[in-house]
Amino acid sequence: MRTPATARTPVRRTSAPLAVAGLAGALVVALAGCSTPDAATVDVAGQAREVALSSPAPAPAAAEALDAPAPAGTVVVLDGPFTDRIELRELRLEEGGHVVAAADVTKDVSELLELELEVAWYDAAGALVTSVRHVVDPEDAEEHHSAAGVIGLPVDVAPPVPVPADASATVAVPVLVNE
Amino acid sequence: MHTPVGFRGALALGLGATLVASVAAPAAATAAPAPGEQARNVILFIGDGMGQTHVDAARQVAVGAAGQLDMETLPVRGAVSTWAVLPESDTPELVTDSASAATAWSSGRKTYNAAIGVDAYGEILPTLMEQAKGAGMRTGNVSTAEVTDATPAAQFSHAALRGCQGPTYSLESCGTLGGQPYLPIAQQIARNDVADVILGGGNNRFTAEDQAVMEGNGYTVLGELGAQVATGDELQAVRDGSEQRVIGLFNTGNLTPEVNKAKAFPTPAVQEEPSLSQMTQAAIGLLAKSRDARQNGFFLQVEGANIDKRSHANDAAQTIGETIEFDNAIAVAKRFAAKDKNTLVIVTADHECAGFNIIGKGSYTNAEAVTPPGNQSGTSSTETPVRTESGALDPERSTGPVNGSGSADPTNFAPATFRTADDPAGVEDGSPEASLWLTYLSGNHTGADVPLFAGGKGSEIFSGNQDNTDLYGKILAATKALSTP
Structure with missing residues (x-):
């Protein structure tokens, strides 16, 4: 519910x-x-x-720089606590820096309760340009339920500021909760 | 007397609940057990999403119509109402979620769906497990879900929203308590020392820092929190320890359902996961042999979580499999209680899930009809035709069972059929010949009352109809270390 x-x-x-x-x-x-x-x-x-009521640790912020510059147009999913539960298929950078994918949540998924993606954009030198926390509305997952889980949930995250044409991006999954 | 259900408006709601109970059903037994009849130990089993039909279906498959599951052999029977309330109000919300229901029995208070250990206004409530710990009892929390999931969480954490499971706090998934951020559930569990034994799933909700904190507080950590799941072998190795605090998380997320463990995922990692009955056995061993338990008893909550999760998925085979394994865990507790003679065993559920039901062999549901007949709402009479359009079975959507012989047709809607213990040899699951025909109403929780079974010392007061908030006061009253002399 x-x-x-x-x-x-x-x-x-x-x-x-x-x-x-x-x-x-x-x-x-x-x-x-x-x-x-x-x-x-x-x-x-x-x-x-x-x-x-103790103060929680601040959510991990996007890295200020990549360990090594990434090829233009690439999008990398960062390893994290929930990367075994979600697959971002057809992950790509589109015009205007939009990070687009089809998300499959295939583990523990009778109902999707929470899903948040931390998306960061980097310039050709690997320096952080901008980042945004993308919060998925679980209601949007309802029509994507199948016997295999939530399949093909559309993801389209726009950068909050313009990014260079040769930018790359990373995606982290800091929050994922299933019923 | 009913336990009050809310700090604000408590008397009004409590009175309402009492009136409903007195009119609609025999009043629940509420007197405290006589001195000397209180239990030293309490084992509370929660079949998440387990309605009466879940019990019925598991019985038919496991032991047949004339048989009884282990839970059904407990001598005391009751029923539990499960409604929640809307946020910041006493207004009933008729269909609860696991969070609200678990808060109700762990704290005695109604709250809103998604609330963990806080009332409808966000006030943090003391829980049974916290009180048991404070009274010197050993404490344990076992689940086939992530231990940060709602049912276990409501005994040893407090959160405005159940989604705040960790390891990361976010405003969207957590909200605030009193306008302030708070520690995610996993990080609370790692720091509050409420449970001595914690067994279940959810390893990736925790971090290496949590492990350091817990080890510093005397916990034996199986596997590595946030990095490496624990194994059943590791759990076996610590079972003889009598004073240990132990946390073992055997999956990054929820534990694997038993049917899947046997068929779909026969990987070494999955096979290393202990079953609910194995975890229950281990927890009782770790708790009961301790010095604190010998002096003050222990309080253990055990959740069969995947009954609900597989009911959400309308997967009857796994739903039944999980209910039977839940009953296996109850059998473990019954054996301990029979030998110990000082233990109260309570079995109930947080809510029913998915409108699970048994239909007649060869029959079909409204949803399978060519034109599903609409419900009437005061417009019909004995002279009015009940069905104005064809209610015949729609061959386009229901050509056979969804399992077995009908599984090749993905458009089949219902039912799932299962052989029972009474069926002749050769009758198979998924065949039209199988006796047990099962259907689901929805993919979500329902507002039906749930069954309760109890046995052992102090169990008589759980007889009859009661509200889920009543369980809190009754458990306090029935437990030696938690009650006033």
């Missing part, structure tokens, strides 16, 4: 969230006619909350 659109909006936080959450937990237990967990329980729950 898809996430309701409203769930994507930031949710409100009280001025004292940890205290409220702890109070809520205690209230639930008390009203349920059950026991109140001991002090150690509250501490562990508090620890879990503290960990959860």
